[in-house]
Amino acid sequence: MTEGSPIKFELVDINAILQTLPHRFPMLLIDRVINIRADYSGIGIKNVxxxxxxxxxxxxxxxxxxxxxxxxxxxxxxxxxxxKSVEGTEKPRAVYFLTIDKCKFRKPVLPGDTIEYHMRSLGRRKTMWWFHGDAKVNGQVVAEADVGAMLTD
Incomplete structure (x- = not known):
């Protein structure tokens, strides 16, 4: 994430996530997303x-x-x-998870932890996106991976 990159969305709460993603319990795994920036970075939050x-x-x-x-x-x-960054739409879309690369698990996450998913764009081509993610608990990286997904109607 680039600190100098302007924030486009300061907070995407659970209600907005439900309008944005098709996922539902038990597979909706984030509670909110904060600081979505113009450089296609942001932080997902999960209270475990x-x-x-x-x-x-x-x-x-x-x-x-x-x-x-x-x-x-x-x-x-x-x-x-x-x-949110590209279209600003709240229409539910299909998001197909396509690739996982360079995945590492560093420390266990336990009940009571809050996970921050620090995501930054590695690039995109048409409907394909690639991101690098660092999952952090109390500022320490607990997992990391590069993920690729396709957004469709």
Whole structure:
């Protein structure tokens, strides 16, 4: 993210996310997106609670938020950034997750943590977008990946 890049959307709350993405419970994995900038960057926020459905099986005795859920949340954050930045539309769109590269999980995420998905655009071609994401808890990177997605009507 470029601090000097102007902010286009300071806050996209859960109601606006529901109008922007087709995802719903239990697969809507972000609570809000903040600081969407003109350089196609922004930060998705997820408040992880013990009530997450994934904790029923991952792992009941020592709950750890699944890494694959963080990667999906990165893609959802990127989808909100792309849709809001380019079109400013609130029309639900299909967002197809196509690629994951350079994925690394660094630290476990536990109930009570707040994950910040720091996403920045790596480029785009027509309806294809590529983003780099750093998932952070308390300022420390817990996961990172490059993700690619396609936005369609």
């Amino acid at each position: 609670t013990f009530n997450e459905p994934a904790f029923q099986g991952h792992f009941p005795e020592r709950p750890v938020y699944p890494g694959v859920m963080m990667i999906e949340a990165m893609a959802q954050t990127a989808g909100v950034i792309g849709i």
